[in-house]
Amino acid sequence: MKMQKDGGSASKRRDLTCRLFAAAAMTVSAVGLTAAPAAAQISGDVVKIGIVNDQSGPLSDLAGPGSVVAARLALEDFKAMTPSLNVQVVSADHQNKADIGVEVVRRWYEADGVDMVVDVGNSAVALAVQSIARDQKKLVIYAAVGTTDITGSQCSPTGLAWLHDNYNLVSGPIRKLVAQGQDKWFFIAADYAFGQNMVKESQSALAAAGGTSVGAVFHPLGNTDYASFLLQAQSSGADVVAFANAGSQLVTSMKQWNEFGMNSGPQRAVAELMFLTDIHGMGLETAQGLTGVTAWYWDLNDETRAFAKRFFDLHGAMPTAPQASVYSSVLHYLKAVAATGTDETSSVVAEMRAAPVDDFYAPGATLRADNKLVHDFYLVQVKKPAELETPWAYYNVVETIAAADAYSPLSESDCSLAAAAGK
CATH class of the missing domain: 3.40.50.2300 (Response regulator)
Structure with missing residues (x-):
């Protein structure tokens, strides 16, 4: 190619x-x-x-x-x-x-x-x-x-x-990281329906896995300065700082995370929603090691x-x-x-x-x-710069998350269509 x-x-x-x-x-x-x-x-x-x-x-x-x-x-x-x-x-x-x-x-x-x-x-x-x-x-x-x-x-x-949906994106990584002892989470999220719902779903998944949310801050859509949000995350005592934003917001967040030296600190950054173009935008030097869940990868x-x-x-x-x-x-x-x-x-x-x-x-x-639409998902991790052999092939696929494990149970749905179908 x-x-x-x-x-x-x-x-x-x-x-x-x-x-x-x-x-x-x-x-x-x-x-x-x-x-x-x-x-x-x-x-x-x-x-x-x-x-x-x-x-x-x-x-x-x-x-x-x-x-x-x-x-x-x-x-x-x-x-x-x-x-x-x-x-x-x-x-x-x-x-x-x-x-x-x-x-x-x-x-x-x-x-x-x-x-x-x-x-x-x-x-x-x-x-x-x-x-x-x-x-x-x-x-x-x-x-x-x-x-x-x-x-x-x-x-x-x-x-x-x-x-x-946000359950697909957050439930698996949260269970995995909490089981590894990274059980205190702080959230930096976009302040609209997506970010608010993602934090809600994350906090629910954390509680179910035995973890704790130690705080959350919300930024305007299209925000460009994340200094105050990052400083709050740094002082929170969290093991994990989770970013519930995407696109240029995630790109800028992670660039500033590195500029502040937080990439070499004790806290782990998790992109709860990341896309291939986000990784391309921030570059592998900044993105390397980030983990996330995706529905598809080229x-x-x-x-x-x-x-x-x-x-x-x-x-x-x-x-x-x-x-x-x-x-x-x-x-x-x-x-x-x-x-x-x-x-x-x-x-x-x-x-x-x-x-x-x-x-x-x-x-x-x-x-x-x-x-x-019920399908498999993939837990991916961003490669180190030295690992990149093909342009845009930024991910290592860590594991496939089977469709049966990727979705919240239909029996727990509050959708009226599910009730009508006798969930």
Whole structure:
């Protein structure tokens, strides 16, 4: 696989992805249903997919324009399998603001004929979008949305979680580290629905494992100065300082952690949510040794590497787990539309639930009653600089976390869908 060593300059990647974003926002035609009666059941004779996420802010590298690229690749592969279905993709930047996200999605559903929204990538925006999708009886599929409320207390028949939730991300590492004697934790978290929920889930997991939370501080989204938060963590007496933030926030947090010499101190840093682009942004000198849980990694096997090369050729960076999940969810959705001959939400969701996922992302995965896609996860550790042999191959996979162990029990769910299914 030939790649620039550093994935290309940031400016070149921005130029490339801007061009791809503009192209993907236009109509993308794929071929589909062969029977005329089936095509007639597609509203407006077109299937419309909307990608809404942070396109320009602190969470844009991990999804952003790259999610549009991933959707484009899913459409290419669908076209190769199924002739004649007209598909359009539209994209928007919600700027990590719930009111903007709601305005965009409402317009898409009510005026623009969008059938399915995918990605979202911000828990606060997702919770707001969930209610719109429920009211409109339209489908929304979440990629990097961490709050457990989205498939818990605020679950919806039309809201599917394709990537992870905060329980998946924190429960395994907490049990493992507490068992090793690292049982006092301090949290530095983003102050919105995601960070608040992640700390809540972490503290619950800590208590169950016999550990203790010795404090938590919350910073604004997009914060750039973490000195006061780090000093509080340093003086807390915690064994572990856990970062419940992501994107440029995690990158800046960890750079300042090293600048203050805390990387050589007695406390261990844990990134409760980290993405490949975060590691690339902070560099291995800063990131080495960090552990985390991921739903997917591009260097797992030949299939994941083949997709990664296609993605890299278009985007100039390797795909993150959220971007891979956008590919998977778009492809699975389009297969369901083709199989049912309609874009009517309940029929499509029923087909998506009946058919297991068949791709490189989560082969054999199925949707649970609470609308979580159930699949394996991976505990990973960031390599030392001397261990890096292939550009972007930043992780050592420590262990596979089987799907059966990765999710909170359905019997404990507070999702009304689970109750209706007789959990």
